[in-house]
Each structure stands twice: as C-alpha cells, then as structure tokens.
Amino acid sequence: MRGLIAARVGMGFLTLAVISALLFFATDCLPGDVAAALLGPQATPEALATIRASLRLGEPAGLRYVHWLAAVLHGDFGRSLATGRSVVAMLRPRFQNTLALAGLAAIVAVPLALGLGVAAAMRAGGRLDRAVSTLCLLTISVPEFFIGYLLILLFSVQLGWLPSLAVLHGGMSLAQRLGAITLPTITLVLVVLAHMVRMTRAAILSVMSAPYIEMALLKGLTRGSLVLRHALPNAAAPIIAVVALNLGYLVVGVVVVEVVFVYPGAGQLMVDAVGKRDLPLVQACGLAFAATYVGLNLVADIVAMLVNPRLRRA
Amino acid sequence: MSRSAVVVAIILTAALFAPWLAPYGEAQFVGGVWDPPSVRHLLGTDNLGRDMLTRLIFGARNTVSIAGLATTLAVGLGVALGFLAAALGGWVDALVSRGVEILLSIPVLISALMVLAALGNSLAVLIATIGLLESTRVYTIARAIARTIVVREFVAAARLRGEGLVWVLAREILPNALPALAAETGLRFSFIFLFIASLSFLGLGIQPPAADWGSMVRENAPAINFGLIAPLYPATAIALLTIGVNRLVDRYLAAESRPGAA
C-alpha cells in the first residue's frame, strides 16, 4: 500500500505539470492578452506596447512557460500580471474561503446523503423512498443559480432571516461568518445531495439482490444490521466514487454560486484571471484545483481499498 | 403504463412533432414581455414576448435530442474506458485515470473557450464536447464498480477458463454494474440538460433564437423578483422529464433487485 501511495503521489506531480502546461498554452491561445484587458478597447498602440514590453509578453510562449516552471520549482509562483501583487497572496485567502464553504457543505451533505440513500434503499418503493427521490430529482432539475435565487428570495428578501450577500472579511465574528455562509451552503448541499443519494440507493439495492444477502436474511439478521454491515461495504465502491466527484465539484465547480451570493472564492478569482489573461494567476488557481482533484482521487482509491480488502491485491 | 412513462412519452412526442404541435413559430413575437396566461397564450409569453408554450415544445425538440446524443456518448465512452481500465489495470489504468483527472481539473469555462477557439461552434462540436467532459464522471464511477467486480472469484474463474476480455466485461462485469450505471445514466441525462444551457450561455452550442429549456430558465429568471412565474414553466418541464426518466430507471432497478434475481 505504501508503495502504491508513493507511486500515486509521484504521478500526481506529473499530472499537475501536464495541467499547468495545458492551462498555460490554452489561455495564451485565447484572443487578446493582459495588456488589452488592462487598458480596455480604447488603448493606444503605444500604451499596449509599453505594457507588453514591461511584462515580457513578446517572448515565445514556450520560453515564458519554462521561466514560470523554473520559478515554481523554487516555490515562487510569481506576481499577477494585472496587478503586480503576489499570486500566492491573492489566491490564499480566496482558496481558504472556497475550502471553508466546500467543507461546510460536505459535512452536511455527505452524511445526510448517505443516510437518506440507505433509508430509501431499505424501504424501496415506499413513501419515504418516493419522497426522497422526488426531492432529489427536483433539485437536480433546477440550475444552481436558480436555487440560490429562490433561497435568497425566501430567506433574505421575504423573511429577512439571513443576509443575501456572503461577503466575508476580517472583522467578522464567527457567528456573522456562519450567518453569511448559510444560504450558499444550503444551496450547495441541495445541489450535490441528489447524485449521492441516488447512487447510494442504487448501489445498495443492487447489492441487496445478491444471494448472500438472502442468506443473511434467512439467518435472522435485522435489516438495519444487514444493510450497514453487509450491504454497505460491498456497495461502497460507486458510493465512494460519487462522493469524491461531488467533493471535487464543491471545490472547483461552484463559480455560479459564488456569483449569486458574491462569495469571495477561488472560482471567481480564476474566472477574473482568465478574463484578464493573467497567466501566473490562472496557473496558480488551476494548480490548486488540480491538486484538489488529484488528492481526492487518491483518497477515494485508498478508502475503496480499505473498505474492500480484495482490491489491495490488485 | 405508469405515469412516468406517460410523461416521458408526451415530451418525446413534443420533441418529434414540434413544428406541427406548436401554436406559433419558435421565433415569433406575439405579445408583451411576461404576459400572463390567456386563451391565446396558454402559458403566457416569455422575456421577449414569444409564446411560452411554443418555446417549450421547440425546446423539447432541441434539447432532448442533443441531451440524448450527448448522454449516449458520455455513458458509452465512460463505461467502456472505465471497464477497460479496471479489467486491464496496470499502466492502462494509470494512464487513462490520469487523463480523466486532467480533464476534470480544467474548469469548464476554459475548456469551452478552448474548444470554441479551436473548433468553432456547431452542434456536433457541442455534443462531442459534452460527451467527452461528462464521460469523465461516468468513467470514475464505472471504473470504481468494475474494480470491485474484477477481483471477485467468479471473474478469476472465468479468466482461468480462458474467456476473453470482452466476454468478461460483457457477461460478468456489466450485469453486476448495471443498476448503479443505470442510476448514473438517468442522472447524467439531467445534468447534461443543464450543462447544455451553461455552454450556450458561454457561446458554445445552441444559437438564438433556438429554444432550450435550461437557457429559458436563465432568460426568464428575473421574473421571479416581480412575482411572476415565467421561469417555473421551463423548470417544471425539466423536472418532469428528469423525474420521468429516473422513475423509469427506478422501476427497472426494482425489477432487477428482487432477491434471487441476478
């Protein structure tokens, strides 16, 4: 197992390198550059040339990438082309915000989803099952921004219980932060719940049809114990995969929620960076996101192996 | 027939026969902005004064077809690669899984812009892009399931008997993975529905004035602040289709999961 982890971590760095190259050249190929984005459409050619010279944009892309890579290997992620500020200083607080929101949503959503999925599977076809299924299917039918708008309409505008803006800043107390972050969290929970619930339910149901389950039933095991100790571990694989996918989404894919709630997360930072063609910032955000997925995939595979010992031999 | 089947059938009929069923033209302006329902406009008008019912019917045609094709592509590709990676293991698994990681890590915005810049805008490009990006998620799940099945004794027995790889995949792995994959396919169809709208918003895919349910929710969303329910019509349509399709999946799962059925 240890060797496996080491190999995966090694490959993880390779993956990060490939992603950094892809992002760099892809963003570089998009129309426009940081000079045009900074000065706007009214810029004179001289002004554009001055900025381009000072940022060394004239060098070929390959060379610029190599410079960037060399710096990164020394731990220097460089400065934003648009503002001159340190990239790490710009990204760190935003990424922390993203992780905070993702973490809170995950802590609520994952246990809830597993619980609902198991409950629905145990009483498949019953009223609870149908209610849970309908709720889940409704939430995935509605775009995330619309869920956000509806929640804001209800809780901020009509009831006035919660703020509609999730802008966080230094002077806020913990209670204020939690209050600001509540609606975005609920939105995200609703968004990711369905996938995990439905997959849990399907996985358990498919395992329940196996002969050894019938055997255990005949032996007199209660349904609860049956599901938890026999069905769940065998159904774990797809459930773990779905949870990992959704955790990844919570970190990387929630720009829309950031926009609706004006939450200062890393998603919006990356969108701005791409829009300004601010390559060092794009790279840093991209690497942060990629590291998240690589890490989650690694953890998911390890957990799958822990749950199902047979996989360790593979 | 069950209620879900009826709902899905109605939507499919609308999709197939849209030009004959729709009361007005897809791009025809018939009234003011967000007019309330009336005899001439059963669901009122949309944000530009077009008949909402007409737009829903044409939206069925546009979106269901694209979503159907993209889902087929995503599931087919994801399952095939996932099973192969699980069955072959070793460097095949490592390579494909890393490739999938890379695709998952690149934010959708950048992928969409890159595709647009490189390949231009067309329905084929849209379907291929969605199919490829969504297949990564199907791959992750398919691979996870297949790995647990591959290590079980009956598979080893089959390999020892000399059965080929494809036979093992089709006869041993697929049936056991089917329930979870069926659930995933049903959900994936719904996700793709909304993904189409996101990509159209970015400029890739459905061009105006073609109707698309997901985009209709976005275009009509501001009406909510005025107490108007215009966006709820396309949202309900999506919900009905989602619930219908996934209920059908449920019925299939229920039939397959009776103890002893394997």
Added chain:
Amino acid sequence: MSPPLARREFLRAAALCGAAGAVGGMASLSGCAVPDGGGDTTGMLRIGMAGGSTSDSLDPRTYVDWMPINIGYQLMNGLVEIDAEGRAVPELLESWEPEGDARVWTFKLRQGIVFHNGKSLTPEDVIYSINLHRGRTPSAAQAVVENIVALRKLDATRIQITLAGADAELPATLSDYRLLVVPDGFEDWAHPIGTGGYTLEVFEPGVRCITRKVGGYWKPNAAHVEAIQVLSIGDAIARTNALISGQVDVINRIDGRTADLMRRNPRFQVIRSQTGQYAVFAMNCEAEPYANADIRLALKYAIDRERLLKTVLNGYGTVGNDQPIPPNNPYFAKDLAAHTYDPDKARHHLRKAGRERLDVALDVSDAAFFGALDAAILYQGAAAEAGITLHVRRRPADGYWSAVWMQAPFCGSYSDGRTTVDGALAKAYKSTSASNETRWRRPEFDRLANLARGELDPARRRELYGVCQHMICDDGGALIPLFMDHIEAGSDKVRGWQPSAIYDLMGQRIGERVWLA
C-alpha cells in the same frame, strides 16, 4: 455579467438638460438590515456596485471599470467637474482662459488645498498627474491627452496647455476620470494620496473597499458621511437583492423592469440619468456587403427601434437615430431623417443596391451592451419582414473586445456618454481614430469636426456639428437604435442624490455628495 461600460471615454457637450428626477421615498426604511461587521458603521454609506474585478488597481492609468473610478473620486480630486447640467465647472482648476484660437489655454489652480499627507497643492503636482498619461506610458487615457503638445507652469498659481489642434472645450475634456491629481512624483498606488474627502482604510480588489472621512475637506457642501463602503456585486439580481434585504444603501446598473419594481416601493428611490450612452450595431464599411451605402440604409430601416426600447429597456432610454449625439444635447440636429422601422423602405434600398434579399450574420454578446442578445433577436424578427435574413451569432463574453469587436464585419458594440461632442465624434467616427469600429473614413467629416472643435462661436459650432451628424446618420456604418439611460436605486435614507450628466452614481462622485437621513 455587467458590460464594460467604463472602457469608453465620455460624452457631454456644454449644456445638457437634466434627466427625469428621482422618485422620492416617504416612509422610513423598515429594518431587516444585517450588520456587515467590522469597524464603526454609524454614518456609513454602503454602495453595492457592478464594475469591480479582482485585478483592480487604484492607479488612475488603469481605470477601465467603475469601481476603481468611484473609489478614486473618494480619495482624489480631478481637474474639472461636470455638473448636473453637463457643464464643465472648476474642481482643482479654478478658472480657465483660452487664447484667441483655443489652441493655447491658461488655467489657474485653486489655492490653499492640502493633500492628505500635508503637502500643499502646486502646479508641479498637476503637471505630474497629467503627464502620467502622456508619452511612453501604459495609460488607458493616452488618447484623451494626445492633443496636448506642451504643458508648463507659468507661475505659482497658473499652468499653460498648448494643443496640436484647437479645442474650444478643453476644460470638459480635462474632466476625464483618469486625470486625478496626486503629489508630484507619487507612485505608491496601493495607498493613494489625494486631496479628496476620504482616505483609504481597506481595499480588497474585486470584493470591497472602505474609506473614512478626513475632515477639513476644501470642497464646500461635500463629504457628509463618515465612511463609505463599496462592495463589488457583479450579478444584477444579487445587487437588487442586497438592496432589498438592506445590506447596501445604493446600487447601480439596474434594468428597466427592476426600476419599475423599485419605484412602486416607497422604501426606495430610483435615479435615472440620461448620459448619452448608446448601443450600436457596427457595420464594417470596408467589407462586403456593408460597403454599399444602400445596403447600410436597408439594414437601418429594418430594425424596430420602438419595440427594442420597450422590450429591452422597458422605456428607460430614447430611440437612437444612427448617430452618436443624443436628443437632449444642445448640439443635437433636430432635422435628421428618422429611421423608423419601415420594411418597404428597406426593400427599396435593397433593390437600389441590386438585390431582392440579403443574408448577413450579426455577432453579439451581452458583453457588447446590456440586452444586446435580446436586441439582436428582436432585430432578426423585424428584419425578416424586409427580406433580410439575419443570423444572430452569440459569441462568448470573454475576449469579446479582442476577438469580435473590430474583427467581425457586423457586431454589437457600445459607447458611454462623452463630456464633449468632439469626444463622441473623435472616438469612433474620425478617420484617425484607432477605435473607428465602422472603418468609415471621410476626410470631409474630419475637417468639419476639427473645425467645429476649435470654433468658439456656439451658433457656428452648432451648424458644423449638424452637418457632421447628418453625414453619420445618412451615410455612416453605425446602426444606433437606442440611447440607454443609467438607472440606479437605493434606500430612501440617502439624501442629496441627483441624476447626473455623465456616467452613473452622480458622475461616480456620489460618495462625497450624499448624506444619510
């Protein structure tokens, strides 16, 4: 997201009628406000605005969008202000005098003004601040000050500006929001020092900014609130919700329907300004088929402008007539041919060009102007009646101004209002302009426009500008269907809020103008 309204320079001629006024509120705001925490919030004006980005800087050379401009005016002062009627009034420049032909101007500096760091304002500071944008400088305002060939100090209170071409409205030109005054040699843009009413306390680009009153502000009847907080809220619905739920006092950039909704509620006031910003579908006059003047006219008659005004802007604007000077401008030519929707006339012009039908593509994005996509779809429907098949191509907002604008032969674009007529014409209609999006080049037009710019006699100017407008309207490649009002809204607690003649939020000076009841 919000269109890049501030990337353009600004239009205004000398006198301008004010816009429709605000709807005052009577009842007090019922509190469901949630305190936003951090610091003393009594007497704090909270603004939620579109136009911020994480790459914002407070360096005036980089001001291309609203939020840094708004903050800039809290911290620093400009040379000249534009009042509510559109006239140039003194700010740090107290008075001005042109020499005979308006090529040389003498400006007198206001005395007794002190920067936040205690330094007194001298002509060197003004010269340095203007020179930031001249020469080999990466400034977005370079085109504005291009006309200046010499800038020198005459004595301790006066400076002299020499121009390449005469400009009778130089003071209005100098009101550009990037020409803010900082001490001579200043470069620390993370902590700007200015002569404004407030100093910087917190600045998180693209998120929020807090400034605090210094006291002893030289400007009479200004800087009332103790502190100002500006939040960047790019999503229009999020902005509206923030106002309704009491988290901000002022929001900008709301659409026409939301404006009606707000007006019905006595807790809020709505301010509507006519600043001359316009939407345009620009045809490349050097490309086929737009090179043919009759094709251009056919396309101009094939759009239903009234319907666009009603559907896209909900009436908050004026119908445009394919030239950039708005109807409420004193130099507006009243005798222009109205290009009202007329499919028959369109067909007539098509036939004159030798065609029965026309098939063209129009590239748009909501980055071009608010509602551009909807406007294009409506245009598509209207043009079909005239035998014109218009393919609407939705392009990504990202990179629109690099990849589509000035590249696609028929595309959506936009212009903010300008402080001078010449500013509006120079930007996109003179042959020498780098942003001449229609590539319409007429040396006669250039000659007349430059003549008018230097003409000090108002009657003669009006005549000359009239001819210019006719040329653009009849022959130009710009299809301008709408002038769009700026609409902003806020709680009725905010007092002293007026419509403005340029940009929104009182020319972005709302921070120092209003007070809280």
